[in-house]
Every structure is written in structure tokens, then in C-alpha cells.
Amino acid sequence: MNQKKTSPLYLDNASTTKVDERVLQEMLPFFTEMYANASSNHSEGKLAKNAISKARTQVADIINADTSEIIFTSGATESINLALKGFTEANADLGNHIITVKTEHKAVLTTCEYLETKGYEVTYLDVDENGLITIDQLRAHVKDNTSLIIVMYANNETGVIQPIKEIGKFTSENNITFFCDATQAIGKIKVNIEEDLIDMLCFSGHKLNGPKGIGVLFNKKGIELTPLIHGGGQENGIRGGTYNTPLIVGLGKACEISKLEFDSRSESLKEKRKTIEEYYEKNNIGKVNFKNVHSVPHIISITLNNFEADEYLMLKSKEFIASTGSACNSEIMLPSYVLANIFKKGNNSIKTIRISID
Numbered sequence: 606m607n608q609k610k611t612s613p614l615y616l617d618n619a620s621t622t623k624v625d626e627r628v629l630q631e632m633l634p635f636f637t638e639m640y641a642n643a644s645s646n647h648s649e650g651k652l653a654k655n656a657i658s659k660a661r662t663q664v665a666d667i668i669n670a671d672t673s674e675i676i677f678t679s680g681a682t683e684s685i686n687l688a689l690k691g692f693t694e695a696n697a698d699l700g701n702h703i704i705t706v707k708t709e710h711k712a713v714l715t716t717c718e719y720l721e722t723k724g725y726e727v728t729y730l731d732v733d734e735n736g737l738i739t740i741d742q743l744r745a746h747v748k749d750n751t752s753l754i755i756v757m758y759a760n761n762e763t764g765v766i767q768p769i770k771e772i773g774k775f776t777s778e779n780n781i782t783f784f785c786d787a788t789q790a791i792g793k794i795k796v797n798i799e800e801d802l803i804d805m806l807c808f809s810g811h812k813l814n815g816p817k818g819i820g821v822l823f824n825k826k827g828i829e830l831t832p833l834i835h836g837g838g839q840e841n842g843i844r845g846g847t848y849n850t851p852l853i854v855g856l857g858k859a860c861e862i863s864k865l866e867f868d869s870r871s872e873s874l875k876e877k878r879k880t881i882e883e884y885y886e887k888n889n890i891g892k893v894n895f896k897n898v899h900s901v902p903h904i905i906s907i908t909l910n911n912f913e914a915d916e917y918l919m920l921k922s923k924e925f926i927a928s929t930g931s932a933c934n935s936e937i938m939l940p941s942y943v944l945a946n947i948f949k950k951g952n953n954s955i956k957t958i959r960i961s962i963d
Contacts, residue, residue, distance in 0.1 A: 614925040618812075619761055619789060619904050619961035624855070625814040631858040632816065635851040643848040644837060653850045660857025667860040668787075668806065669797045670823050676840045677853050680820035681788045682712040683833070684807035687822055687844070688784050689716045691830030692753060692805070693725060696782075700750030704728045706738055706767075708943045709757055710786055717755070735898045736765040736947045740775050753782050758790035758806075762943045762959055764904030765895050766794070773802030782828065788812055792863035793874070793901045804828060810852065814963070815859030819852035874902040877962045881905055894957070905960040914958045927960045 615623075635656065641649035643657050661672045678684045693703075705717055707729045717727045728746045730738050743754065754776050759766045769785065776783035784805040790796050792813035798806060804825045811817040824830060824843075836845015863870070885891045885907050894906040909917055914929040929941065944954035 613923055616925050616927045616960045616962060618963040619764075619959060620928060621811045621817065622814045622963050624811075624816055625859060625862060627862060628815055628855045628858045632851045632855040635854050639850075643850050644839065653848070656854050657848055657850060660853045663857035663861040664821055667791060667796070667864050668823060669799050671826065673841070674823055674826055676822040676824055676843050677848070677856075678807075678820045678822055678844060679818055679849075680811075681710075681786060681807045681809040682820075684820050684822035685710070685712040685786060686716055687830065687833050688805045688807065688824070689713070689720065689753070689755070690833060691843075692782060692784070692828065693720055693723075694831040695829040696752060699782075700748075700752035702726045702728070702748050702751040703753045703755065704730065704743065704746055704751060705755040706730045706732060706757070707946045708732050708736055708760055708762075709755065710761060710788075713755055713757070713786060732946055734947065735895055736760055736763050736943070737767060737898070740768065740771050743772065743775055747779060747781070751779075751781055753784060755784045755786075757786040757788075758796065759787075759794070759901040759904070760943065761789050761904075762941060763895055763906045763947070764789070764900040764902075766790070766899045766901060769801050769803070776804070777802045789901055789904065792860075792867070792870075793903050795867070798823060798825070810856040810859055813859050813863050816852050816855040819849060819856045821856070871902060874962060878902055878905060881960060881962070891956075891958075903962050905962070906957060907960065908953050908957045913952075913955050915955075918958060927958050929958055 635653065639649065639652050641653050643650060643653035661675050665672045665675050678687060701724060703717060703720065703725055705713060705727060721727055730742050730746065732738055738756065756767050756772055758769055773783055782804045783802065785803045787796055787806050788808045789812065791808040805828065806823040808821055810819040830843055832843050832845065834845050839845055839848060882893045882905065886893060889910060891907040891909040894908055918927060918929065940954045944957055948954050
């Protein structure tokens with residue numbers, strides 16, 4: 606008799622999550638029945654357009670934004686490119702100095718490197734032993750020509766949350782635009798763009814049990830952007846192209862579920878996290894990092910005592926799947942630049958794994 610193969614436990618949810626069955630069911634009719642173009646004026650097109658309007662409301666609600674401030678994109682990477690390139694091109698008169706952090710996602714860092722080739726000066730802030738920056742750092746590096754500050758909400762490798770409210774207050778008081786990559790925060794902690802004073806924000810559907818290939822750029826009213834993709838009048842003229850109705854609907858449903866079930870999911874994540882942390886420390890397998898720092902509940906950074914990360918994950922591959930860092934860097938076999946900037950000395954960066962739960 607053939608024994609049923611047991612799949613390893615999936616603990617790489619910071620890379621991508623499983624699509625919620627309710628999200629899938631919400632999407633399916635827009636592939637097979639209500640498949641008309643949402644830009645068409647006939648009745649079928651209007652059905653699709655109404656579904657997109659509903660999704661836009663669901664997405665706006667999870668961050669307390671206005672529906673007119675929501676731009677649908679293909680994901681956070683496109684949103685980052687649209688925000689940074691679109692803002693700098695449309696607002697060149699505001700100054701050519703940008704401040705960001707050395708531990709930002711590669712989509713931010715490589716876009717900033719591109720902007721440097723276009724004449725922008727970029728300051729890359731160091732982080733402390735917990736991966737954090739301070740308001741004093743920002744204050745010390747702001748110039749008269751600083752137009753944009755870019756700081757992610759929660760780091761995708763460590764889970765550590767930056768002092769977003771304080772940064773928002775600082776940028777608001779100094780008339781500097783604040784962009785925040787909130788991809789690992791949405792659905793895991795409460796994000797409120799009004800309270801946080803965030804001007805632009807992005808996230809992706811596949812990080813909160815929605816589909817891949819769909820994302821959001823929140824762009825505060827009054828902030829002008831130059832489009833990356835020119836075409837029709839979609840998204841208030843900011844992003845041309847046929848609406849991806851099924852994925853937009855799926856993202857909307859994922860946001861709705863995430864908001865409705867936030868409290869119960871938060872408790873579940875805390876319990877799972879506690880169990881994993883106790884297992885690694887009580888069995889002397891590794892040290893849990895950043896335990897005394899405000900972090901998102903689903904990302905656990907562990908520095909192993911007796912193994913390098915790749916070796917350990919290979920040995921445990923039949924039991925569970927985790928990672929050594931961002932999935933976006935997996936093609937480049939180098940130590941994590943995020944951890945290297947935090948640990949600075951020693952070989953902790955190559956001995957650290959990321960476990961991310963859902």
C-alpha cells in the first residue's frame with residue numbers, strides 16, 4: 606500500500622500566502638461569467654466596473670483612505686516604481702534630495718539607484734542593532750532640497766516596525782512627502798494613513814491571502830504623479846491598461862476578510878509565534894532576534910547556534926519550509942544585506958533564518 610506523502614509545513618508566508626478559499630470564490634465569476642471589460646459602457650461592463658468600485662472601497666477601508674486615493678497596480682514593486690519615479694518627475698521643483706534606509710526592500714533601493722542616475726541625491730540611513738532609525742537621524746540629514754522620505758513600515762526579513770507615526774509627524778511638520786512600503790504590515794497590524802500621516806503607501810495582495818499580480822498604491826489627494834504606463838483613463842489617468850477585474854476583486858475581498866477577522870487572527874499569530882520561539886530557545890537551537898522591539902507578529906528572525914541557515918533549512922526541508930531572507934533576492938546567493946546592516950560584525954547574517962506564519 607502506498608503511503609500518502611506528507612507535505613512539509615509551510616512557514617514562508619512573508620514571501621507569499623495561500624489564497625483564501627473565500628477570495629477564490631469571489632474571483633471565479635469574473636473569469637468565466639462576468640468577464641466584460643470594466644471600461645466598456647454596456648451593462649456587462651458596468652457590472653465589472655461596479656465590482657471594481659466595491660473592491661476599491663474594501664481596500665481603502667483597511668488603511669482608512671478615500672477611494673479616490675487608491676490606485677491598482679500589479680503589485681508593491683510596481684507601486685514603488687510609480688510612487689518614486691512618478692513623484693520625482695512630477696515634482697522636480699520641490700527638490701532633488703531623497704532620504705531612505707539601507708534595509709529597505711530592493712524595489713526601493715534599486716529605484717533610488719536609478720534616480721541617482723537622473724540627478725537625484727539619495728541619503729541611505731544606517732540602522733541600529735535592532736534595525737531601527739531615529740527621528741534625530743532624519744533631522745540631521747534633511748536639507749532644504751529634501752522632497753521625499755522613504756521608510757518601510759515593517760521589515761520583510763526581521764519584522765521590526767519603524768517609528769512610523771513619529772516619522773509621519775516629522776515629515777508633515779517639514780512639508781516633506783512620506784512614502785511607506787507597508788507590504789508586511791497590512792493585515793498584520795492596524796495601519797491608518799490619517800493617524801500615521803503617510804502620504805503614499807503600497808502593498809501587495811499575495812501577502813494577505815489574496816492573489817498574486819495585484820497591488821495598491823495609496824496616493825494622498827493633491828500629490829501629483831507622472832504615470833509609468835500611459836494609455837487610457839484608467840485609475841484617474843495614472844495607470845493605463847485594461848482592468849484586471851478578477852484580481853482586483855480578489856484583493857478587495859482579502860482586505861475585507863483581513864479587517865473583519867483582524868482580532869482573531871492576531872491572537873492566533875501570537876500563539877503560533879510563542880510556540881515557535883519557545884521551541885528554538887528551550888531546545889537551544891537558536892536565539893530569537895528582536896524580541897524586545899515592536900514587530901509584526903508573523904515574522905520571526907532566529908539566529909542558529911550550530912548551523913548556517915542554508916544548511917539547517919536543507920536538513921529540515923522535509924519537515925518545514927522557511928527562508929533565509931527576502932524571496933526577491935533568492936536568485937543572488939549572497940548573505941542578506943538587511944542582516945549585514947543590522948549585525949555588522951560576525952557571521953550572524955549567514956546563520957539566521959526567517960520563519961513567517963499565517
